[in-house]
Amino acid sequence: MNTAVLVNGEARDAVSSADRGFQYGDGLFETIAVRDGRPLRFARHLARLRRGAERLGIVPPSAAMLEEEARQLCKGTPRAVLKIIVTRGPGGRGYACDATAAPTRVLRLQPWRERSDDYARHGVAVRLCHARLGRNPLLAGIKHLNRLEHVLARREWSDEFAEGLMRDDTGDVIEGTMSNVFTVAAGALHTPDLSACGVEGVMRAVVLEAAAQLGLETRIGRITTDDLARAQEIFLTNSLIGIWPVIRLDRTVEGKSEAAFAPGAVTHRLQETITDD
Amino acid sequence: MNTAVLVNGEARDAVSSADRGFQYGDGLFETIAVRDGRPLRFARHLARLRRGAERLGIVPPSAAMLEEEARQLCKGTPRAVLKIIVTRGPGGRGYACDATAAPTRVLRLQPWRERSDDYARHGVAVRLCHARLGRNPLLAGIKHLNRLEHVLARREWSDEFAEGLMRDDTGDVIEGTMSNVFTVAAGALHTPDLSACGVEGVMRAVVLEAAAQLGLETRIGRITTDDLARAQEIFLTNSLIGIWPVIRLDRTVEGKSEAAFAPGAVTHRLQETITDD
Numbered sequence: 001m002n003t004a005v006l007v008n009g010e011a012r013d014a015v016s017s018a019d020r021g022f023q024y025g026d027g028l029f030e031t032i033a034v035r036d037g038r039p040l041r042f043a044r045h046l047a048r049l050r051r052g053a054e055r056l057g058i059v060p061p062s063a064a065m066l067e068e069e070a071r072q073l074c075k076g077t078p079r080a081v082l083k084i085i086v087t088r089g090p091g092g093r094g095y096a097c098d099a100t101a102a103p104t105r106v107l108r109l110q111p112w113r114e115r116s117d118d119y120a121r122h123g124v125a126v127r128l129c130h131a132r133l134g135r136n137p138l139l140a141g142i143k144h145l146n147r148l149e150h151v152l153a154r155r156e157w158s159d160e161f162a163e164g165l166m167r168d169d170t171g172d173v174i175e176g177t178m179s180n181v182f183t184v185a186a187g188a189l190h191t192p193d194l195s196a197c198g199v200e201g202v203m204r205a206v207v208l209e210a211a212a213q214l215g216l217e218t219r220i221g222r223i224t225t226d227d228l229a230r231a232q233e234i235f236l237t238n239s240l241i242g243i244w245p246v247i248r249l250d251r252t253v254e255g256k257s258e259a260a261f262a263p264g265a266v267t268h269r270l271q272e273t274i275t276d277d
Numbered sequence: 278m279n280t281a282v283l284v285n286g287e288a289r290d291a292v293s294s295a296d297r298g299f300q301y302g303d304g305l306f307e308t309i310a311v312r313d314g315r316p317l318r319f320a321r322h323l324a325r326l327r328r329g330a331e332r333l334g335i336v337p338p339s340a341a342m343l344e345e346e347a348r349q350l351c352k353g354t355p356r357a358v359l360k361i362i363v364t365r366g367p368g369g370r371g372y373a374c375d376a377t378a379a380p381t382r383v384l385r386l387q388p389w390r391e392r393s394d395d396y397a398r399h400g401v402a403v404r405l406c407h408a409r410l411g412r413n414p415l416l417a418g419i420k421h422l423n424r425l426e427h428v429l430a431r432r433e434w435s436d437e438f439a440e441g442l443m444r445d446d447t448g449d450v451i452e453g454t455m456s457n458v459f460t461v462a463a464g465a466l467h468t469p470d471l472s473a474c475g476v477e478g479v480m481r482a483v484v485l486e487a488a489a490q491l492g493l494e495t496r497i498g499r500i501t502t503d504d505l506a507r508a509q510e511i512f513l514t515n516s517l518i519g520i521w522p523v524i525r526l527d528r529t530v531e532g533k534s535e536a537a538f539a540p541g542a543v544t545h546r547l548q549e550t551i552t553d554d
Contacts, residue, residue: 005294014291015299017282017362017383022292024424025302056425057432085294088428093390095424095431095454106294113370134411134474135446139425146423147301147372148333148416151365154372155334169412177372197411 001080004109006069019104021087024095025145027104028052028087033240033276034080034109039070040276041239044202049086052142057097058088061105069107079112081240087145115241120271123247123263124162126176126236128225129153130253133168133175135196143199150177162244163236165228168197173223179238180204181223183231184266188217190227203237210273216266225254233264243271278357281386283346296381298364301372302422304381305329305364310517310553311357311386316347317553318516321479326363329419334374335365338382346384356389358517364422392518397548400524400540401439403453403513405502406430407530410445410452412473420476427454439521440513442505445474450500456515457481458500460508461543465494467504480514487550493543502531510541520548 005013020026030045039045046063053060070082085108089101131153139146153164154177163176174192175181180201183190189211194200211218228234234246245263282290297303307322316322323340330337347359362385366378408430416423430443431454440453451469452458457478460467466488471477488495505511511523522540 003295007294013293013295015294016290017284017292017385018280018290019299020428022296022299023306023362023422024428025422026425026428029300056429085300095427097428097432108294131415132413134413134416136409136411136426138408138429139411144425145300145302146425148303148421148423149413150372151297151301151303151374152333152415155374 001077001111003111004073006073006107008105009069015104015106016090018090019087020089020092020097021085021104021145025147026056026088027058027085027145028056029143029145030084031239032082032084034074034077034082035276037074037077039074039082041202041206042067042070044205045084045239048143048200048202049084052144053086055142056088056144058086058103060086061103066105066107073107073109077109081110081112083108083110085145113240119162119244120242121263123245123261124236125160125248125250126163126165126246127157127161127250128253129156129164129166129177131156131166133166133197135168137196140197141194141200153177161250167225171224173225173228174198176236179236179241179244182207182235182237183223183228184233184264185227185231188219189266190219190221190223192223193220201237202239203242206274207237207243207270210270214269214273225251229256229259231261233267234261235267235270242274243267278354278388280388281350283350283384285382286346292381292383293367295367296364297366297369297374298362298381298422302424303333303365304335304362304422305333306420306422307361308516309359309361311351311354311359312553314351314354316351316359318479318483319344319347321482322361322516325420325477325479326361329421330363332419333365333421335363335380337363338380343382343384350384350386354386358387358389360385360387362422390517396439396521397519398540400522400538401513402437402525402527403440403442403523404434404438404527405530406433406441406443406454408433408443410443410474412445414473417474418471418477430454438527444502448501450502450505451475453513456513456518456521459484459512459514460500460505461510461541462504462508465496466543467496467498467500469500470497478514479516480519483551484514484520484547487547491546491550502528502533506533506536508538510544511538512544512547519551520544
């Protein structure tokens with residue numbers, strides 16, 4: 001398939017270079033799996049987009065309009081990725097916003113990136129990144145367009161790892177460049193607190209709810225790199241990959257030896273529990 | 278005048294919504310004063326752009342090409358603002374870059390924003406902002422496109438202040454939303470250390486050099502909000518405004534009373550020393 005794009009409802013790829021998304025990264029995005037013509041967990045993605053827009057003071061496009069445009073774009077597509085970008089729109093004087101400007105919405109239907117089914121079944125190798133995340137509660141949790149930290153982290157490796165894990169400036173583990181991270185230790189599920197940095201993934205919320213249903217004890221808090229190395233299981237989540245067990249953790253950046261894991265029972269139970277809906 | 282735009286050398290305003298500048302804020306910018314058809318301090322701006330590109334791993338457009346396009350755009354314009362944006366270009370798989378993609382360059386010649394000459398002569402009122410700057414040496418100093426912190430800070434007031442000052446998460450004063458900040462205290466010139474956050478302004482460097490020429494003692498380090506309030510003089514700098522004395526500092530966000538200043542002798546000497554070249 002080719003990429004299909006709607007900008008403010010029109011079939012075109014171009015945006016103005018005066019758009020604040022381009023000028024300042026002043027906006028938000030969602031990356032959504034599409035199957036059989038349908039964007040999966042669409043309501044959750046729209047809810048996160050709305051939360052982000054509230055935080056940034058952007059009036060988001062209506063859910064009905066985004067649903068209609070997504071339906072139009074995804075129709076007849078067996079498998080794809082729908083990316084939605086919403087920016088504060090064009091203009092303003094410098095950083096000051098033009099209160100009359102309408103937000104820009106871009107829907108891009110992109111080819112599904114084949115990832116080996118082996119990744120979900122047999123697990124992936126990940127590295128610890130040099131690049132850190134700055135801490136700022138103002139922007140934490142939401143999926144905004146200021147993504148240079150993640151871009152620079154992703155430049156640290158080529159294809160030898162499936163993902164890289166990022167720490168904040170205190171050394172705590174926060175997330176992967178494109179995923180959230182969970183560990184299983186002492187029978188409980190752990191995932192980093194994202195109140196100062198990191199993105200609250202839709203799949204992270206799905207996993208936390210599934211864990212509650214399964215009666216798994218869950219702790220959201222600090223995770224150090226030593227906690228990672230000592231964990232019984234580690235897995236990664238996002239809306240496109242679902243759940244990937246981690247089987248190898250490269251800690252070269254810390255001068256420490258590699259840690260190895262087997263895809264574990266808890267990871268497997270969560271994979272089984274989570275469906276496409 | 279109308280805004281004139283060159284995108285990769287062509288007279289058009291549009292960029293692709295797949296451009297990494299739009300998708301991730303993956304790029305850099307410069308904002309340059311234009312007088313009598315000539316971008317001022319152009320070599321310094323290009324040098325900073327080059328330093329930023331090195332940090333991000335972007336191959337910048339050649340200086341010769343940018344000079345030629347700037348010359349073409351600015352020709353015959355008595356007064357304007359030239360904004361140059363350079364991004365990593367389109368594409369890549371998610372955060373991973375496409376090494377073959379050429380950077381995107383956008384030159385926008387925008388109307389000069391009349392600022393009262395009174396500002397430079399009689400000084401301005403500024404506020405201390407709620408919005409903080411996250412600390413990340415990876416991105417500190419360079420003028421990259423991830424500017425949400427500054428956008429959110431600028432949303433805290435309308436026209437009642439000329440500028441807002443931002444602190445990092447430890448409470449140290451770092452910069453204005455669009456300017457660098459200096460104080461004069463105990464006969465020395467002070468300006469914040471920008472190794473963890475903030476933008477190293479071209480005018481900041483010009484002022485530091487002028488101070489050295491004048492034999493002024495200069496200290497780059499920590500500045501607290503109490504240091505600000507106790508300063509003999511405060512002034513702001515950027516390439517468009519030059520030097521603005523601060524005469525009023527609103528510290529409502531700290532629950533502290535307003536501080537007042539008179540435009541001082543050191544500020545005045547620096548204003549006199551700095552020319553357009």
